[in-house]
Amino acid sequence: MVLGLTGGIATGKSTVSRMLQNRGAVIIDADQTARDVVKPGTEGYRKVRERFGDDVFGPEGFLNRKALREIVFRDANARKDLNEILHPLIIRKMKEEVDRWKQADVKHPIVLDVPLLIEENLTDLVDSVVVVYIPEELQLKRLMDREGISADEARRMIKAQMPIEDKKVFADVLIDNSGSRADTERQVDALWQTSVSKSGSARL
Structure with a gap:
């Protein structure tokens, strides 16, 4: 079973992702994938440098994500351009990762941890x-x-x-992280039990 995990900034998505990972889930993290696709020598690296220049790169040649983030949070056009560069590369790499894990016949749920799962219409990639x-x-x-x-x-x-x-409207499962950590753990436990049951009943 493939779960699409999303939320908003500071809602606790990463916390829930770690909880699922601790229970045995395979995590495919869009943020990590975003780092991978802009490593030196990649297509993403070249395109970001062409669009945003040398100022968003450090002395060692690696992307300075903080400098880039400050630009795109203040400039909607810059954010749009960055998304158009990176999102196709990120989606392609994540699809490759899902296929790789499916071919490995993994029995635990696969979790796509994607902040823009809904905005980018990626819900077709997941079961829930x-x-x-x-x-x-x-x-x-x-x-x-x-x-x-x-x-x-x-x-x-x-x-x-x-x-x-x-975003709440699109949820098949809503994890309310506004209470205690124990409250969140209980909700993740319930999600895990359901997901493992479905994963076990249909080979991935």
Whole structure:
């Protein structure tokens, strides 16, 4: 079974991803894939340098993701250009990873950990959409605390994404991460039991 795990910034998606990994899930992480497709010598590396110049690369030649992130969070056109460069490369690589694990006949669920699963219409790649949710005000507070930034900066970062309340509508499974860690663990346990059962009943 292939689960699509998504959420909003500071909602706790990475926490839920680790919980699933600890239970034995195969995690295919879009953020890690995004790093892989811009390594020196790759097509992504070349295209990002052509579009954004040398300023977003460090002295060793590697992409400075923080510098690039600051540009795209402030400039919608830059964000659009970056997405058009990277998303096809990321999707292709993730599909290759899913196929590789399926061919390995893995019995545990495969989790595509993708922040833009819904926005990029990638739900056809998965059997079930799992949204990690917290209310927007809590999302704002957690982002401010995590990044040490102002409310205005946090709001700008949140606004750059699809509202979490809108993502919630697309969920086959909703993980409410607004309570304690134990509350979240219980919800992940329930998801895990269902997913393992389905994985076991149909060979991947």
